[in-house]
Amino acid sequence: MTVGEAAGCLALLVTSSSAVDGFGFVPETGNCAYRIAMAGAAVLLACVVAVCCTLASGAGLSSTSVCGGIFAPTFNRAVPAYTGFIKPTSTFQFADSSCQRVPIQGPNVWGWLELAAGVQANPPGVADGIPAGCDGITYVMSRMVQDGQPVARVRFHGASSDFAVEQSPGVYNEAALKALDYIVYRAGQYGVKLLAVLADNWQKADSTYNYAMWATGTNQTDSFFANPTAIGLYQNHIKQIITRTNTITGVKYSEDPAIFAWDLINEPRSTQGSACLQACSQAISTWGINQAAFVRTLDANHPITVGTEGFWGVGSPYKQYNPSYSTGSLWSSTTGQDFDTQFLSANLFASYHYWPDLWGDVSTTFETNWIAQHDADAKTLGKALVLSEFGKQYNNTISPTDAARTAARQEIYDQIFKVYGPAYSTDNTLQGVMFWRFANTPVNSGGDANEVAGLDALYTKTIAPAYLAILKASGTATGCTKSG
């Protein structure tokens, strides 16, 4: 790097650190920050603006990393620096090792694995306009810690079939693994916690589909939950991830407090339809309980959940609260899920999702009961509960400039925060809600109508203030014993 280049980079850092939407985000342009940080004398120069001090004091970037974007440490942090691991307390709250209560709130994010690996500027599902590459990750992390969101739900599985972490049994995509290292490393730097999703039911990457195909040669995904070969393949895989030593930080994932918890799989479902009654529900429940026990043999530190949608099985007294049940539809009762039996293990905390549009029930009755009844049921079960994914579509037939476009969505978010706030501050079980999903500009026609544009009114006027208020009122956890 020449003196001229260094000066140019520095100028860019100085101007951009204050210019971008008041959040002090430093774009990665030309990998400038990275090149400065790596360039001997220029390190001192850049530290004058206290930018690369973050890098200098951190573990440093891998020389092969495509990621150079950093965040100038000038923002107002709302999320405190938690100590140690976050765990459920005996009164169904979550707390760090000093018994500081932690609300499990923040965004779902999508495609970070691909962003960190630099395989595409905008992998499927990532909104146009989010800073390109790794900057999209650090940007969201910086917003989270300012806006009261300690936890992001992150896919540790591929978002598309051409970027699976495990490409065939035992064969790993090194770039994907390094990308995970980067995400965990940055989360540690920013003090963001990751709810790490280990597999998925919907993609053809690190999914029910892949393990079923490898184990049985057919795409009958129910074998994922029952076939011993499929279960063995899944366990080999999650062992690779959970016991991995991060190539950037040198810390094993199982020992890294940047990870909040393991989510064994996103939205596991049976494909048997009406043939899937209570016995079939039990198969998925048993699978989750057994896999949680397996994870516990590898990792004594992190909480574990199963990313089910939270449908009640046909034998549950709560089944009347399933989507469309009131209109006689049993589809959601026959997905193989059963909230009542899914989490019956001391290793698991409870979680569920909420998708009124995708589930075809936007009735007020369903919407009201879905949140309230999971809270009531989790309390009966004696479980900490997290709404780990919820989303509401905007009406994309209405002009982006018309407030009616997002009216129904606003109503759902208002309703969720109206229940979550009081539930969190009393002795109920609901310990967090996680929205779908953070992006930083309105999506174009090819985007995801459920996502939240980071700078829109919903985010700035509803989500961020609600999260901040809950975070600030969190205080000390009950039922907690200090461990550090």
Ligand SMILES: *[C@@H]1O[C@H](CO)[C@@H](O)[C@H](O)[C@H]1NC(C)=O
């Ligand atoms: C599963 O296999 C069947 C039969 O080959 C095929 O019709 C179906 O589309 C496949 N499903 C998926 C999700 O690939």
Ligand SMILES: *[C@@H]1O[C@H](CO)[C@@H](O)[C@H](O)[C@H]1NC(C)=O
């Ligand atoms: C979207 O808005 C249009 C125009 O107001 C309306 O006719 C339609 O029912 C709305 N769709 C949904 C899903 O609310």
